Amino acid sequence: MLYAIFYKEWIKTRWYYIIASAVLLGFVCYAALYLNRVGDLAGMKNLWDYFLIKNDSLISIVKYIPLIVGIGGAVSQFAPEMYRKCLKLTLHLPCNEYFLVGSMMLYGCGIMVAVSIVSLTILFLTLNGILPPEIISGILQASIPWFLAGVCGYLLTTWVVLQPVTKKRILQAILGAFVLRTFFLTDTMQAYTPSIWIFAATTVLTALLTIISLNDFKEGRQD
Amino acid sequence: MVKFAKIYLWILVAAVCLWQLPSWWNFLTADASSTPFVLYSALADDFVIKKTVDGKSVCELSDGSRIARKEYDSLLPDYFCRQLASENRLPDTILGRAVSLKYLNDENLSMRIKPEQIFGPQIPLYQLMESQSGRVDLEMPDDVFRMTETGIEFVRKIDNTIDEEKSQMFTQAFDSAYFNFPALEIASNLSEKKKYDNGFLLVDARNRIFNMKMAKGKPVIEKIELPHGIVPRHCFVTEFAGRHTLGLFFDKDNYLYAITLPAKETKKVDIPPLNLEDDEVLIMGNIFSWTIRVKNDKQIAWYAVDSQDFKLKKTYAVDQEDSSVKGLTFIKNDWVRLGWR
Numbered sequence: 001m002l003y004a005i006f007y008k009e010w011i012k013t014r015w016y017y018i019i020a021s022a023v024l025l026g027f028v029c030y031a032a033l034y035l036n037r038v039g040d041l042a043g044m045k046n047l048w049d050y051f052l053i054k055n056d057s058l059i060s061i062v063k064y065i066p067l068i069v070g071i072g073g074a075v076s077q078f079a080p081e082m083y084r085k086c087l088k089l090t091l092h093l094p095c096n097e098y099f100l101v102g103s104m105m106l107y108g109c110g111i112m113v114a115v116s117i118v119s120l121t122i123l124f125l126t127l128n129g130i131l132p133p134e135i136i137s138g139i140l141q142a143s144i145p146w147f148l149a150g151v152c153g154y155l156l157t158t159w160v161v162l163q164p165v166t167k168k169r170i171l172q173a174i175l176g177a178f179v180l181r182t183f184f185l186t187d188t189m190q191a192y193t194p195s196i197w198i199f200a201a202t203t204v205l206t207a208l209l210t211i212i213s214l215n216d217f218k219e220g221r222q223d
Numbered sequence: 224m225v226k227f228a229k230i231y232l233w234i235l236v237a238a239v240c241l242w243q244l245p246s247w248w249n250f251l252t253a254d255a256s257s258t259p260f261v262l263y264s265a266l267a268d269d270f271v272i273k274k275t276v277d278g279k280s281v282c283e284l285s286d287g288s289r290i291a292r293k294e295y296d297s298l299l300p301d302y303f304c305r306q307l308a309s310e311n312r313l314p315d316t317i318l319g320r321a322v323s324l325k326y327l328n329d330e331n332l333s334m335r336i337k338p339e340q341i342f343g344p345q346i347p348l349y350q351l352m353e354s355q356s357g358r359v360d361l362e363m364p365d366d367v368f369r370m371t372e373t374g375i376e377f378v379r380k381i382d383n384t385i386d387e388e389k390s391q392m393f394t395q396a397f398d399s400a401y402f403n404f405p406a407l408e409i410a411s412n413l414s415e416k417k418k419y420d421n422g423f424l425l426v427d428a429r430n431r432i433f434n435m436k437m438a439k440g441k442p443v444i445e446k447i448e449l450p451h452g453i454v455p456r457h458c459f460v461t462e463f464a465g466r467h468t469l470g471l472f473f474d475k476d477n478y479l480y481a482i483t484l485p486a487k488e489t490k491k492v493d494i495p496p497l498n499l500e501d502d503e504v505l506i507m508g509n510i511f512s513w514t515i516r517v518k519n520d521k522q523i524a525w526y527a528v529d530s531q532d533f534k535l536k537k538t539y540a541v542d543q544e545d546s547s548v549k550g551l552t553f554i555k556n557d558w559v560r561l562g563w564r
Contacts, residue, residue, distance in 0.1 A: 046348040048380040049363055052346055053413065098224065132378055134346050134369065143557075178239045185553050192559045211228040 005103040009077060013108075016076040017089060020069040024062075030058035032126035039130055042101065051135045055189050057142035059123070063187075066150025067180065074109050074157035082161060087217065101162075101214055105207060108154050112219045116147035136188035145192045148203050149183035149199040155206040156180065162213035167223050172213075179206070227448035238551060245550025253547075258518070259278050261539060263527030264298040265318060265511035270525060270539040271298050285539050300511030301327050322508065327510070330551035334471075336504040340458050341376040343557035348378070350413055361415050368393075370406040370425075394433075403428040410458035417462045424458035424470045426484075432458065432482070434469060447482055455480075457499065463508075466524040467530070473499060479515075481493070481533055487536035493535035500556070512536060520545055520564075 035058060039047045050058065082088040083130065091097045119142055127136045156176035163169040183199060186192075231259070261273035270285040272461060273295065282295035296303040300317055304327040304519045307313040317490065340408040348367040356362065366377045366386055374394035377386040389440040416490035422436030422443070432447040432455050447469075449455065469482040477496040480489050494515055505516040508530055515526045552564045 043381075045363065045380045048367065049350075052348055052350065055344065055346065130383055132348060132367070132369075132383060134348050138346050157516050165459060175235060175239060177401060179235060180244060185559055186557070188344055189346065191346070191554075191557055195559050195561065198398065198561065205231050208224075208228040210230050211224050212232060215225050 001099075002103050004217055005100065006107050009157065012080065013073065013076050017111050021111070024065050024069050024115055025119060025122065027062050027065045027123050031062050031128075032123055034060070034061070035127060036130065048131070049139070051131075051189075055096065055138075056187055057139045057180070059139060059143060059188050060187055062119075062143065063146050063184065065184075066112070067120075067153045069115070070112055070150035070152070070154035071157045073112065074154045074161060076187070077104065077108055077159040078158055081206040082164075086116045087162070091218065095216065097102055097218065100222065101209075101210060105155065105158055108158070109151055109207075112147075112151045112154050112178040116150060119147065120144075141193050141196075142187065142189045142191075144196060145183045145199055148196075148199050149180055152182055152199075152203040152206050153184065155203065159206070159213050162210060162217060164213075164217050164222050172193070172209075184193060226479075241551040242481070242553070245548040249547040254544075256544065257524060258543065261516065261525045262299055262302060262507060262515065263512050263514045263525070263537060265509075266274055266300070267298045268537070270369075270514075270527065270537065271295055272311065272539075276296045285537075296423050299350070300483075301331055301511070304328060318511065322510070328466040330510045332461075332465065332506070332508040333514075334459070334461065334463075334506045336459060336471075336506075338500055338503065339557040341499055341556075345408075347522050349409055349423070350409075351423065351435070351437050352420045353438075353440070354406075354422060354436045354443075358526075360418055361417060363415060372402070372405050372408060373403060393442045397433075400433060400444040400446055402444065402446075403431075408456065408458050410460055412460040412462055418464055419466070420460055421460050421469055424472065428453050432472065434487075445487070447489065448485055450546045456510070465510075473497070473546060490533050492533040493528055519543075 024050070025094060035047070038058070047133065050056070077089075081090065090100055093100060123140060123143065126137065131139075153176075156172075156179060159173045160169055160176060162171055182202075224275070225412065230264070236495065257275050259272050261272045263269075264271045267284065271283065271290070271424065272281060275281075275424060281289060282292055283289050287346055290298070296306055296461055299311065299315060300322075303513060304313055304428055304544075313322075315321060326540075331341045343356055343398045350364050350367050352364055360453060365381065366379050366389070368375050368377045368390075370376075375390060375397060378384070394522045402425070405428055407428060410425075411423045412421070422434060425433045432449060434443075434447060436443040443489050444484050455472045456475050456477075457507050458470055459474040460470045466484055469484050469487060469494075471539045472480050472482070474480065477499055479492040479494060479497070481492055482489055492513075492515070494517070496559055497517060501519045503518045505518070507514045507516075512530050513528050513533070515528065517524045517526070520543060522542050524538060526538050527536040528531055528534060529536060549563060552562045553559055555564075557561045
């Protein structure tokens with residue numbers, strides 16, 4: 001059943017995720033290339049000095065891309081379900097509805113996590129030769145909250161899109177925006193490191209919120 | 224499941240409200256208040272204060288008696304030496320000491336210590352400048368170093384490779400100075416704009432302070448003698464033009480000490496222990512005294528200490544009017560950390 005749901009979701013969203021993942025990985029590659037070129041043109045000495053004095057990761061061009069990909073992923077996956085009223089049919093399948101929607105979300109989260117891991121791996125591999133592990137670690141630690149924001153953005157958007165009541169949907173979107181803001185409070189390298197587990201836990205727990213929207217949907221609440 | 228989800232939702236709602244509502248309230252109701260500018264005047268043996276009252280700048284002594292701007296300048300001839308010189312009012316001697324514009328300028332010093340400097344995130348790579356390059360201006364080095372459990376390791380910036388020869392030379396110098404690795408504290412004042420280089424202050428595993436410099440490519444490592452029982456924690460290298468101090472440090476009880484030059488003696492600065500997590504320190508000094516401002520959310524205190532023996536001369540404090548509403552915060556000392564402020 002799980003594979004069948006994954007396959008259904010893949011058919012529905014494959015072009016979005018292929019293009020969005022390509023865009024995200026393109027930005028990541030550009031950021032890595034940018035660091036390499038800055039090193040070549042301005043000199044590695046100046047590049048190292050910038051990291052050590054400014055404590056800035058220099059890859060902020062990537063910052064909001066995972067979030068945009070995550071939000072777009074949830075919209076592409078669940079907006080058609082709501083618009084065409086397919087979700088009602090899906091929930092009538094002989095299976096637990098939480099399992100059904102959870103599997104759909106697992107598919108989206110899985111892609112987001114996979115793309116994030118590939119992105120971090122690209123950054124690590126391209127910077128490994130030119131920068132010391134302390135700086136690479138700082139850059140990766142600075143970017144982890146952005147990728148977590150991508151997953152959290154996906155889950156919050158799912159919660160908003162599946163909500164059938166417009167007023168609630170607006171309030172949920174506002175709350176979601178504030179939650180997502182906390183992933184972008186500073187660009188300082190390593191600043192999130194001591195509390196990254198709180199943001200990871202928040203992201204995981206955010207999946208629970210969809211249950212509320214699903215409950216409203218099941219109970220037929222509408223404007 | 225729905226119940227759990229709703230509990231989590233309300234936790235999120237509460238967290239966002241506790242974070243956003245106080246910050247918006249404080250933003251909308253904040254008063255325009257400015258910190259008074261306070262310096263100790265050796266001539267008046269008192270603090271002289273410049274502050275804004277009803278939109279006008281006024282100067283006064285610590286007892287509240289008003290003074291004219293010209294008198295204010297005259298009471299702080301060190302700080303306003305350029306202004307006094309431009310008005311031909313700079314005295315030849317101050318409290319029996321012959322002075323000149325250049326001398327006063329060179330002896331003036333200022334230094335700020337913020338909690339994020341001590342506790343904020345930092346990449347554990349450091350840069351050791353050449354302190355005797357023969358050039359007037361200092362230059363950033365071509366390498367960085369890291370302190371390991373057993374030694375010091377220099378890494379070339381150009382190709383990210385370890386400079387084995389230099390690493391070995393410095394590690395041997397540390398061993399010769401009986402430095403016990405690993406280093407517990409590594410402090411420097413990295414800037415090309417400073418006038419000279421005092422290198423690094425390091426605290427070794429046995430809580431002893433060492434000064435490390437590089438002179439003509441060679442390591443110079445010197446142990447700083449500390450009075451018995453002092454356990455140094457946070458060090459700050461000073462490179463003031465007057466060259467009377469090598470650095471400052473706080474001990475484990477947060478008392479401040481100065482390492483003087485040329486004797487490299489440690490002298491206790493006679494001010495109360497600070498709360499380094501919250502206190503912001505500003506030091507402004509001259510030939511006679513240092514005015515040390517300690518600022519936190521509740522109070523601003525100024526301590527005047529003698530610039531030679533660092534004995535306390537006078538204190539002055541004002542309470543901070545904290546009418547702000549407390550709320551959830553996410554940033555403390557440049558770290559993202561949940562807090563209540």
